[in-house]
Amino acid sequence: MKSYEISVIGLGLIGCSIVAGLKKNGFAHKVLGMDIDHEHEQQALKCGLIDEIVNIEQASKADIVIVATPVNVSARIVKTVLDISGGYTTVMDVGSTKKNIVESVEQHPAYRRFVPTHPMAGTEYSGPLAAKDDLFQGHTVIMLPYSDGDKDKEALVEQMYRTLGAEIVKMTPEKHDVSVAYVSHISHISSYALALTVLNKERSEENITNLAAGGFASTARLAKSSADMWVPIFTENKDAVVDVLDEYIENLILFKHAIKSSNADVVRTLITQANKVREVLDRNKK
Amino acid sequence: MKSYEISVIGLGLIGCSIVAGLKKNGFAHKVLGMDIDHEHEQQALKCGLIDEIVNIEQASKADIVIVATPVNVSARIVKTVLDISGGYTTVMDVGSTKKNIVESVEQHPAYRRFVPTHPMAGTEYSGPLAAKDDLFQGHTVIMLPYSDGDKDKEALVEQMYRTLGAEIVKMTPEKHDVSVAYVSHISHISSYALALTVLNKERSEENITNLAAGGFASTARLAKSSADMWVPIFTENKDAVVDVLDEYIENLILFKHAIKSSNADVVRTLITQANKVREVLDRNKK
Numbered sequence: 001m002k003s004y005e006i007s008v009i010g011l012g013l014i015g016c017s018i019v020a021g022l023k024k025n026g027f028a029h030k031v032l033g034m035d036i037d038h039e040h041e042q043q044a045l046k047c048g049l050i051d052e053i054v055n056i057e058q059a060s061k062a063d064i065v066i067v068a069t070p071v072n073v074s075a076r077i078v079k080t081v082l083d084i085s086g087g088y089t090t091v092m093d094v095g096s097t098k099k100n101i102v103e104s105v106e107q108h109p110a111y112r113r114f115v116p117t118h119p120m121a122g123t124e125y126s127g128p129l130a131a132k133d134d135l136f137q138g139h140t141v142i143m144l145p146y147s148d149g150d151k152d153k154e155a156l157v158e159q160m161y162r163t164l165g166a167e168i169v170k171m172t173p174e175k176h177d178v179s180v181a182y183v184s185h186i187s188h189i190s191s192y193a194l195a196l197t198v199l200n201k202e203r204s205e206e207n208i209t210n211l212a213a214g215g216f217a218s219t220a221r222l223a224k225s226s227a228d229m230w231v232p233i234f235t236e237n238k239d240a241v242v243d244v245l246d247e248y249i250e251n252l253i254l255f256k257h258a259i260k261s262s263n264a265d266v267v268r269t270l271i272t273q274a275n276k277v278r279e280v281l282d283r284n285k286k
Numbered sequence: 287m288k289s290y291e292i293s294v295i296g297l298g299l300i301g302c303s304i305v306a307g308l309k310k311n312g313f314a315h316k317v318l319g320m321d322i323d324h325e326h327e328q329q330a331l332k333c334g335l336i337d338e339i340v341n342i343e344q345a346s347k348a349d350i351v352i353v354a355t356p357v358n359v360s361a362r363i364v365k366t367v368l369d370i371s372g373g374y375t376t377v378m379d380v381g382s383t384k385k386n387i388v389e390s391v392e393q394h395p396a397y398r399r400f401v402p403t404h405p406m407a408g409t410e411y412s413g414p415l416a417a418k419d420d421l422f423q424g425h426t427v428i429m430l431p432y433s434d435g436d437k438d439k440e441a442l443v444e445q446m447y448r449t450l451g452a453e454i455v456k457m458t459p460e461k462h463d464v465s466v467a468y469v470s471h472i473s474h475i476s477s478y479a480l481a482l483t484v485l486n487k488e489r490s491e492e493n494i495t496n497l498a499a500g501g502f503a504s505t506a507r508l509a510k511s512s513a514d515m516w517v518p519i520f521t522e523n524k525d526a527v528v529d530v531l532d533e534y535i536e537n538l539i540l541f542k543h544a545i546k547s548s549n550a551d552v553v554r555t556l557i558t559q560a561n562k563v564r565e566v567l568d569r570n571k572k
Contacts, residue, residue, distance in 0.1 A: 096500075120499045140496040169496055182488040184500030190480050191505055192556060193537040194473060195563035201530055202468040209569045210426040210455050213406045214382075214470030215508050217567055219477055222501045224564045227557040234545045234553055244487055245542045249535055251479040256531045259520045267520055270478060271513040277481035278510045281503055283495045 001163070003029040007059035008066045009077055011035040011044045012229070013122060014094050015068030016131035020049055021164040024133045032059055044128040060084035064092065064160065071095040072232035075104040082110040090153040092117055096180060096229075097236040098144050098173040106146065115157040116144040118176065119166065120184070124224035137165035144173050181240030186248055188222050188230060189241070195223035287449070289315040293345035294352045295363055297321040297330045298515070299408060300380050301354030302417035306335055307450040310419045318345055330414040346370035350378065350446065357381040358518035361390040368396040376439040378403055382466060382515075383522040384430050384459040392432065401443040402430040404462065405452065406470075410510035423451035430459050467526030472534055474508050474516060475527070481509035 006028045008015040015033075022028035033050030035041050044050045052058075059065060060081045067077050074093050078101065081091050092115040095101060105114050121139040123130060141161045145154045158168055171179070198216060202208050208216070234241055251270075258266035292314045294301040301319075308314035319336030321327050330336045338344075345351060346367045353363050360379050364387065367377050378401040381387060391400050407425040409416060427447045431440045444454055457465070484502060488494050494502070520527055537556075544552035 120497055122500070139499050142496075179488060179490075179493050179497055180500060182484055183494055183497040183502045186483065187480065187501035187505040189538065189541050190476055191501070192560040193534060193541055194476050195560040196537045196556065197472065197530060197534045198468055199559070199562055199566070201533060202465060204465075205566050205569075207465050208469055208566050210428075211406055211465055211469040212567060213425050214408065214466060215473035215477070216469045218507055219473040219505055220563050220567065221504055223560045224567070225557075225561075227554045227561070230557055231550050231554045235548050235550055238545055238548065242542055242546050244483060245538065245545070247487060248479060248483045249538050249542070251482045252475065252531065252535050252538070255475050255479055256528055256535070259524055259531070260528050262521050262524065264517050264521055268513045268517045270482065271511075271516055273485070274478040274481040274509045275511075275513070276485055277506050280485070280491050280494050281498060281506065281510070283491075 001026060003027060004063040005030045005032070006064045006066065007032040007034075007054065007062040008050065008068055009034055009056070009059055009081070010067060010069035011037075011040045011050070011128050012068055013126050013130045013135075014119060015066055016044055016049045016128045017133065017135035018066060018068070018094070018119075018164065020131045020133035021136065022160065023049070025163050027160060027163045032062055034059055040128050047128060047131070049128055049131055056080060057084055060089065061086075062089065064090045064156065067091065067093040070228055070232045071097050071101070071236050075101045078105050078114055079108045082108050082113060085113075087113070089113065090115060090156055092157050094119055096184070096233045098176045100236055102144060102146075102173040112146060112148065112150045113153055114146075115149065115154050116173070117157060117161070118142045118144070118180070119161070124221050126226045126229065134165070136161065139166055140169050141166040142176055143168055143170050144176060145170065177237050178240045181237050182244050185233060185237060185241050186244045188225060189234070189245060190248065191220055191222035195220045287312060289313060290349040291316045291318070292350045292352065293318040293320075293340065293348040294336065294354055295320055295342070295345055295367070296353060296355035297323075297326045297336070297414050298354055299412050299416045299421075300405060301352055302330055302335045302414045303419065303421035304352060304354070304380070304405075304450065306417045306419035307422065308446065309335075311449050313446060313449045318348055320345055326414050333414060333417075335414055335417055342366060343370055346375065347372075348375065350376045350442065353377065353379040356514055356518045357383050357387070357522050361387045364391050364400055365394045368394050368399060371399075373399070375399065376401060376442050378443050380405055382470070382519045384462045386522055388430060388432075388459040398432060398434065398436045399439055400432075401435065401440050402459070403443060403447070404428040404430070404466070405447070410507050412512045412515065420451070422447065425452055426455050427452040428462055429454055429456050430462060431456065463523050464526045467523050468530050471519060471523060471527050472530045474511060475520070475531060476534065477506055477508035481506045
């Protein structure tokens with residue numbers, strides 16, 4: 001397997017997990033990294049996730065530049081890297097919303113060298129210390145290449161993800177943003193709101209801890225996720241998020257009225273319909 | 287350690303997991319079982335979770351009778367067992383709501399032999415095949431003994447749970463029902479409503495499966511839970527559940543308005559407040 005020099009701009013969970021895997025499997029022979037948070041740079045260096053802390057000029061000289069910053073700044077950084085880097089450099093991002101960045105970068109003359117991606121993996125933790133070299137194993141990576149993009153660069157990114165054990169799905173940015181709002185973004189809002197509710201309602205933190213095994217620990221796990229990552233996602237993907245949030249609230253009101261009026265049959269019907277999620281989720285266990 | 291003959295009425299996940307653990311550690315030398323679902327009786331017998339399928343008269347002769355049925359029928363069964371059984375028999379339940387059963391059984395002359403409990407453990411699966419002999423290891427069991435209950439029987443139940451690795455917390459039924467509504471019941475409704483929303487919004491099941499790692503798989507896990515168990519819980523604990531559901535809906539509306547008006551500062555504040563759940567949840571990891 002050919003080995004590459006790779007830069008990571010944004011040393012968070014995703015960026016660091018990618019290079020952790022690529023260093024381990026030999027796809028990367030050298031990793032350069034940078035972050036606005038200098039503590040994260042030092043941590044990534046000390047943990048051997050990156051070999052060198054660089055500036056954006058140096059980062060842009062690598063074979064592959066991975067932009068792994070919050071989604072509200074990614075487009076600007078991708079365009080800067082395209083400005084500086086040469087024709088051999090593949091530039092990719094890993095952000096959770098895609099329409100804005102794909103449209104924005106398309107205005108740049110070198111957009112064909114940019115491969116937009118979204119790996120569907122993560123944990124509720126962030127930063128270099130949360131990196132896991134097997135984070136993408138068995139997970140889906142969505143790729144959203146330009147129809148007239150550079151095919152070799154697209155193939156290189158695809159190959160890179162496959163070495164990490166990921167499966168590739170291709171999608172348009174419009175479809176992607178709506179689908180992730182439905183499946184991923186609403187889950188996070190549901191979890192944040194649950195945490196707010198329980199923290200406010202149950203004043204005894206000890207009680208929460210004691211009772212958390214009754215479902216709360218699992219449902220509220222995502223509420224640990226960082227604001228730096230999620231505020232830009234929700235606001236960038238506003239329309240789809242508000243749309244699904246409306247439907248979610250409607251479903252909760254249905255539950256509330258059925259319980260309030262002790263209509264056990266309606267509660268049963270709602271639960272039985274929700275149970276269908278079992279088949280969909282258990283498909284993952286192939 | 288002394289060894290006991292134990293009956294389980296209701297061969298679900300909880301009842302079967304308790305006896306699986308007690309057979310393994312020797313606290314139970316013989317287990318009798320019954321269920322209205324004869325397939326569950328056969329499964330429990332074949333898996334060695336119970337030694338004999340019995341009727342309620344036979345079940346009531348054991349040293350300890352564990353009533354592990356849906357909460358809407360438990361009180362009636364506990365009273366029947368108290369009717370039939372002798373003074374040496376300890377009767378206990380494991381239901382997720384406690385006020386109704388504690389008040390109802392208190393009307394029975396032999397109520398002092400009844401020890402109400404609620405083990406805070408479970409999975410989204412049900413029935414004997416879902417039993418796990420280590421289900422209670424490190425988990426909290428809430429005990430809600432009558433102040434004038436039989437202290438020896440209370441101590442026996444406590445000892446039984448401790449052999450399974452559980453930690454005991456004592457609470458009043460009123461406090462219990464409100465706290466579990468806040469922490470556990472709302473989590474299940476949040477998850478059911480999320481599953482309904484996503485199944486309705488995202489028509490492509492393949493997409494849901496592919497994107498589930500983005501948080502949905504974790505948040506919707508509880509939506510697999512059975513209606514037989516949860517319909518009676520929600521209706522029995524109606525007041526507390528509706529109260530917390532109202533607050534949950536309010537918090538979601540807050541999120542919605544903040545996102546809709548692109549008010550990133552409010553979204554950030556809400557997320558940061560929700561993040562406080564981290565400390566509360568991470569206490570479990572002692």
